[in-house]
Amino acid sequence: MxxxxxxxxxxxxxxxxxxxxxxxxxxxxxxxxxxxxxxxxxxxxxxxxxxxxxxxxxxxxxxxxxxxxxxxxxxxxxxxxxxxxxxxxxxxxxxxxxxxxxxxxxxxxxxxxxxxxxxxxxxxxxxxxxxxxxxxxxxxxxxxxxxxxxxxxxxxxxxxxxxxxxxxxxxxxxxxxxxxxxxxxxxxxxxxxxxxxxxxxxxxxxxxxxxxxxxxxxxxxxxxxxxxxxxxxxxxxxxxxxxxxxxxxxxxxxxxLHVMQPLTVTQSFDPKKSVNETVQLSFSLPNGANPQDYEVAYINQQNIPFVLPYTVLHQDGQTLSVTAPFPFGEHLLNGLTILAIVPTSAVGGFKSNQDVADATLAGPGLVVVN
Incomplete structure (x- = not known):
């Protein structure tokens, strides 16, 4: 049957x-x-x-x-x-x-x-x-x-x-x-x-x-x-x-194609398991750069990308471990979300996902929800 x-x-x-x-x-x-x-x-x-x-x-x-x-x-x-x-x-x-x-x-x-x-x-x-x-x-x-x-x-x-x-x-x-x-x-x-x-x-x-x-x-x-x-x-x-x-x-x-440094999602987000809307990420800074020089860009569905600051959890030399917001409820971030570490100086100039990719230091970090 x-x-x-x-x-x-x-x-x-x-x-x-x-x-x-x-x-x-x-x-x-x-x-x-x-x-x-x-x-x-x-x-x-x-x-x-x-x-x-x-x-x-x-x-x-x-x-x-x-x-x-x-x-x-x-x-x-x-x-x-x-x-x-x-x-x-x-x-x-x-x-x-x-x-x-x-x-x-x-x-x-x-x-x-x-x-x-x-x-x-x-x-x-x-x-x-x-x-x-x-x-x-x-x-x-x-x-x-x-x-x-x-x-x-x-x-x-x-x-x-x-x-x-x-x-x-x-x-x-x-x-x-x-x-x-x-x-x-x-x-x-x-x-x-x-x-x-x-x-x-x-x-x-x-x-x-x-x-x-x-x-x-x-x-x-x-x-x-x-x-x-x-x-x-x-x-x-x-x-x-x-x-x-x-x-x-x-x-x-x-x-x-633009070459990016790796961006590791060390802790993802699952709304079935946590109400804490955050993810944890790890990446390396360029020599001479400071953590505040970069932020996280978010790409989801067919929406214009947005950017949010992260919080440093730990720094070992140039390697950063950070926690970043994952505003699931506000933006309905179901499906695939692509994360990218981008220069703070570029924030506000992203009109397309290609703009984000061209400016990316580290990425993509991939988060799939539901």
């Missing part, structure tokens, strides 16, 4: 093993190992591509890109290629852990387990096709695509993996909005249809992840906007093993 299937999806698939979590299984895995069961990715032959399309339940577009695009669009395509190759690796490893019944990744119930494996199998292939779509476009425009790196996935249970997927998918959904805007404003509106279709697909995945974590499937009326700089810095800071990318330093388009 369909009702039973839905119940299994909500309850059985989200039911995790009570066994103690294994050591974090994903640390420093070689990307070629992650992709060993994905036919020829990221350069499949025609037969391998057909098999990937079968698992993805659909095909790459057979439309022909324009002869040329604006250089800004090349930045977007490189960011998409980098993000989607990361996602394909993440979900491939998650699929392997679930399929192999690794400790912490067991799914209770035969039907729920089958549904989970089927869903992850499709997600892996769909993410692979997203990456190939960007890679093929870059090659069409005589650009060398960014190659896969080695990744560190800091999860050791199915619940942790789904929570992490929910967070980075929120960033992807926000960043693709920015990609569509930039393509349109640089005369490449013809490419936005394909990107918009990916936004829909990623949104379907996100609803599935949210149900598994006992949240309503639709997060917000208007999803949080991000920009390419935040997405690429989050990928580079949190997941890419340093020095493991074969050609990332040769990709000129990626060098145009």
């Amino acid at each position: 369909r009702q039973n299937i839905i119940q299994l999806a909500l309850c059985g698939l989200a039911a995790l093993s009570t066994a103690a979590p294994a050591n974090r299984r994903s640390t420093n895995n070689n990307v070629s190992d992650e992709f060993q069961s994905i036919d020829g990715f990221p350069a499949p032959n025609p037969q391998q591509l057909l098999e990937t399309e079968r698992r993805a339940h659909g095909t790459l577009s057979n439309s022909t890109p324009p002869d040329s695009v604006d250089p800004d669009t090349i930045i977007s395509l490189q960011v998409i290629a980098a993000e989607e190759q990361f996602e394909a690796a993440f979900f491939q490893q998650l699929l392997a852990n679930v399929t192999n019944n690794e400790a912490g990744y067991e799914i209770v119930g035969g039907n729920a387990r089958t549904m989970g494996i089927d869903a992850l199998t499709a997600i892996v292939a769909q993410e692979e096709l997203h990456a190939l779509n960007a890679i093929n476009a870059l090659r069409h425009f005589n650009q060398t695509p960014v190659a896969p790196c080695l990744y560190n996935f800091p999860v050791s249970t199915l619940d942790e993996a789904i929570a992490l997927a929910q967070t980075f998918t929120s960033v992807v959904l926000g960043t693709l909005q920015n990609v569509v805007l930039n393509m349109g404003s640089h005369g490449d509106a013809g490419l936005t249809q394909g990107v918009a279709s990916v936004i829909g697909q990623e949104g379907e995945q996100q609803g599935f992840f949210r149900l598994l974590r006992h949240n309503i499937p639709s997060e917000l009326p208007f999803l949080t906007n991000s920009v390419r700089d935040f997405a690429f810095n989050a990928l580079n800071q949190n997941f890419i093993v340093p020095g493991s990318c074969p050609n990332i330093n040769q990709i000129a388009a990626l060098k145009k």
Whole structure:
């Protein structure tokens, strides 16, 4: 019965093993190992591509890109290629852990387990096709695509993996909005249809992840906007093993993105657990800078960013631990909120999220509520 299937999806698939979590299984895995069961990715032959399309339940577009695009669009395509190759690796490893019944990744119930494996199998292939779509476009425009790196996935249970997927998918959904805007404003509106279709697909995945974590499937009326700089810095800071990318330093388009220092959310906010509307953050100041030289910028939904001061908890050399307001009730900060440390001197001049990214010292800090 369909009702039973839905119940299994909500309850059985989200039911995790009570066994103690294994050591974090994903640390420093070689990307070629992650992709060993994905036919020829990221350069499949025609037969391998057909098999990937079968698992993805659909095909790459057979439309022909324009002869040329604006250089800004090349930045977007490189960011998409980098993000989607990361996602394909993440979900491939998650699929392997679930399929192999690794400790912490067991799914209770035969039907729920089958549904989970089927869903992850499709997600892996769909993410692979997203990456190939960007890679093929870059090659069409005589650009060398960014190659896969080695990744560190800091999860050791199915619940942790789904929570992490929910967070980075929120960033992807926000960043693709920015990609569509930039393509349109640089005369490449013809490419936005394909990107918009990916936004829909990623949104379907996100609803599935949210149900598994006992949240309503639709997060917000208007999803949080991000920009390419935040997405690429989050990928580079949190997941890419340093020095493991074969050609990332040769990709000129990626060098145009603003480089940020890490911003660690050491204590997040959950309205179900606390009425204290604050978060705790850690970051490093530049040499010679003072704590009062910076504040916290907040990006949530489709609203104009706002900035608030933080309070220093501890300073060790140039490393600060701070507490910052998280005005959940005042601003209804549901869904993804992107935090960034910005110069106090720039406060008042932020008209867009790109303005925030361009001025960011440390970021992004990612907080997901409800």
